[in-house]
């Protein structure tokens with residue numbers, strides 16, 4: 001059923017909101033399957049206008065002192081807090097996260113604004129007096145110019161907040177291209193930015209799909225591209241944008257392994273595993289999607305895992321009245337893909353220990369639901385073991401010892417996160433030293449980093465050199481200048497005399 005009024009999804013270019021008459025793509029409420037908006041699909045005309053606006057705003061913004069730029073971000077942080085419930089409701093409506101999950105993700109986003117508020121100290125350079133005789137040297141960090149952010153559907157508020165607050169704190173201007181599946185929260189975030197009094201053109205929003213993205217990647221005035229999404233697209237972004245001379249950080253997909261040793265605290269490990277696998281309906285790049293049970297840990301934990309999966313209550317997330325443990329998946333097509341991957345596991349010889357494929361929600365028969373699913377005896381060659389599932393599905397693989405488990409995890413093409421549950425310091429140390437993943441957890445199910453640390457994916461989970469968040473992101477959004485200075489006629493003969 002199509003509601004009478006669709007939620008507007010305007011572009012924001014040079015401080016003006018406009019919804020051009022363009023072909024669009026439906027935005028769903030995944031809890032009910034209803035269309036709630038239409039996301040216009042922009043192309044090079046809209047991209048050119050947004051980049052022009054960002055470029056025009058750059059000189060004045062670059063010359064605004066860092067402490068003044070930070071003041072806008074302090075005001076922005078306050079506005080986001082004031083509108084916290086409205087933003088969370090928007091995330092839950094268009095994405096399907098439970099309100100608890102939406103709140104958690106928005107806090108992570110706010111922490112990124114808070115980090116960016118530190119611009120005056122984050123942008124300190126280095127100085128060496130007398131680098132050579134009577135010659136001093138200093139480094140300064142200067143902004144790049146127009147930066148671009150291209151974001152995925154799974155964190156409608158947090159991922160955009162990973163990018164534009166720090167980019168503009170560093171003195172850049174910005175063009176955001178949110179996911180066409182969840183563009184509405186991004187619009188709200190930028191509305192609040194406009195309310196903070198940010199000068200026009202410093203942040204702009206264009207909507208669209210691949211045509212819009214490709215126009216951004218080749219635009220001669222774009223200096224840097226931050227991307228978060230699936231690995232094939234991340235690779236395309238990296239290849240195309242670097243070929244066109246841009247700096248790129250491109251986060252990709254993942255397949256994160258969690259090793260459970262026989263000496264692990266079992267109840268706590270199971271609780272963490274269930275939360276890592278089924279939290280956000282498994283639509284997280286840091287989801288713990290594969291448990292590797294070592295030795296007797298497998299038989300010990302499986303019944304508890306199945307109980308935990310069966311107890312996950314699914315339901316609508318679009319109303320505060322009904323708050324389930326887990327919401328729907330993003331679209332019907334994605335739900336069907338995840339179902340198909342579970343089917344493939346069964347076909348290829350795994351055992352479905354808890355089957356969520358036929359889950360239904362009585363008051364929302366057209367919502368995009370799938371119940372929590374546990375698949376036991378998964379082997380590495382199976383499709384479900386190799387492909388990113390991005391749904392509430394936990395694979396269980398069984399291994400004889402820690403070495404085998406680490407080697408299996410290391411054969412994954414991805415390298416985002418990996419965790420171990422154990423009470424042995426020696427096992428934990430071996431694991432953290434040898435595992436090929438950029439974010440490692442020890443008795444932690446989702447070792448996603450917070451704003452002050454970089455989000456250090458490896459291998460097919462990241463294309464680029466400088467990661468999103470933390471000091472690496474400051475480096476990404478700035479270029480260093482070294483200034484070597486010598487003044488003639490100065491004397492330092494009496495410098496130590498009082």
Ligand code: NAD
Pocket residue numbers: 150151152153154155177178179180208209210211213214228229230231233234236251252253254284285388390416455457461
């Ligand atoms: P996606 O790759 O389909 O889309 C991401 C963005 O790229 C969107 O804005 C989309 O419009 C654009 N896009 C899609 N196809 C394109 C193409 N062919 N050419 C140019 N642009 C294109 O990803 P998604 O489905 O929105 O998000 C889920 C994926 O994101 C998962 O793989 C997940 O693991 C990943 N993700 C990774 C991280 C991380 O930090 N590593 C964080 C969140 C999500």
